[in-house]
Amino acid sequence: MCEKMRKVQTWLSTAMGEQPIPQFEVNTRTVDILYQLAVASEVRCKDTSLLIDDFKQKGSEYDADSIHLQEVLLQGVGLSCGGLSKPAGDYMSALVDNAMVLGVRDTSLGSFVPAVNKLTNDVLEAEKSDERLDQEMKALRKKLGATLVLRKNLQEDINKTVKDQAVGGAQAEERLLNMDFVKTKSRELINRRKIAEDQISSRNMNKKFSHQALMEIFEEVNTLRHEIIPLTKKLEPYLDLSPSPSLAQVKVEEAKRELAAIDAKLEVNMDFMQK
Structure with a gap:
C-alpha cells in the first residue's frame, strides 16, 4: 500500500507539474485505480x-541519405540543388510529392510501379464498391417507396378504423340510450299493468267481460254468421217449388226452427257484446 502510494504521488507530481495535486479520498480502491493509471502512463510514455x-x-x-545523394549528384553528375533549373526543380518537387502521396521509400521506378498498380487496384475496388453501393441504394429506394406506400395505406386504414370506432361508439351510445328508454317504458308498463290488475281485482270484475273473452264471443258470432249462409242457401230451392202440403210444411217448419234457434243464439251474443 505504501509503495503504491509513493508511486502514485510521484506520478501525480510529474503529471501535474507546477499545478497543485487535487485532493482525493485515500482508500484502497482509489489508490489501486491511480496506481493502475500511473503504470499505464509510464508504459505509454516509454512507448512514446x-x-x-x-x-x-x-x-x-534520411539526412545521411540526402547528403550522400547530394554528393553523388555533385561528384558524379556535377549537379547541385542550387544548380538545377526551375523546371527541373519543379519536376523534382513533383516527383517527391508523388512519392510521399504514394508512400514509397524512394523515387525509383521499381517503387513507383507497384505503388501505382496498388493505387489503380484501389481505384477499381472503389469503383466496384461504388457500383455495389449504387445498386444497394436503388434497392433501398425501391423498398423505401414500397414502405411509404404501405405506411400511407396503414395510415388510411388507421384513420378509417378510428372513424368507424367513433361512429360505432356513437351508435352504441344511442343504443344504450334507447335501451334505457325501453327499460324505463317496460317498467312503467309493468307498473301500469299491475295497477290495472289491482283495480280489476278490487272491483271483482267478471272474467267474462275481459278482452280475451269478448274476442272469443266475437269469433263465435262470426262463425255463426258463416253457418247461417249455407242454411239460407239450402232453403232457396224450396222457396221456388210448388209446396206440397205435408212435406213442404215439415221442411219449412224444420228450417224455421233451426233459423230461429240460430237467430236467438246470435241475438244473445250480440246483447252480451253490447252490454
Missing part, C-alpha cells in the same frame, strides 16, 4: 519515447 527515438533515427538516416 521509443517511437520518438525511432523517428529521430530515421530522420538521421
Whole structure:
C-alpha cells in the first residue's frame, strides 16, 4: 500500500507539474485505480519515447541519405540543388510529392510501379464498391417507396378504423340510450299493468267481460254468421217449388226452427257484446 502510494504521488507530481495535486479520498480502491493509471502512463510514455527515438533515427538516416545523394549528384553528375533549373526543380518537387502521396521509400521506378498498380487496384475496388453501393441504394429506394406506400395505406386504414370506432361508439351510445328508454317504458308498463290488475281485482270484475273473452264471443258470432249462409242457401230451392202440403210444411217448419234457434243464439251474443 505504501509503495503504491509513493508511486502514485510521484506520478501525480510529474503529471501535474507546477499545478497543485487535487485532493482525493485515500482508500484502497482509489489508490489501486491511480496506481493502475500511473503504470499505464509510464508504459505509454516509454512507448512514446521509443517511437520518438525511432523517428529521430530515421530522420538521421534520411539526412545521411540526402547528403550522400547530394554528393553523388555533385561528384558524379556535377549537379547541385542550387544548380538545377526551375523546371527541373519543379519536376523534382513533383516527383517527391508523388512519392510521399504514394508512400514509397524512394523515387525509383521499381517503387513507383507497384505503388501505382496498388493505387489503380484501389481505384477499381472503389469503383466496384461504388457500383455495389449504387445498386444497394436503388434497392433501398425501391423498398423505401414500397414502405411509404404501405405506411400511407396503414395510415388510411388507421384513420378509417378510428372513424368507424367513433361512429360505432356513437351508435352504441344511442343504443344504450334507447335501451334505457325501453327499460324505463317496460317498467312503467309493468307498473301500469299491475295497477290495472289491482283495480280489476278490487272491483271483482267478471272474467267474462275481459278482452280475451269478448274476442272469443266475437269469433263465435262470426262463425255463426258463416253457418247461417249455407242454411239460407239450402232453403232457396224450396222457396221456388210448388209446396206440397205435408212435406213442404215439415221442411219449412224444420228450417224455421233451426233459423230461429240460430237467430236467438246470435241475438244473445250480440246483447252480451253490447252490454
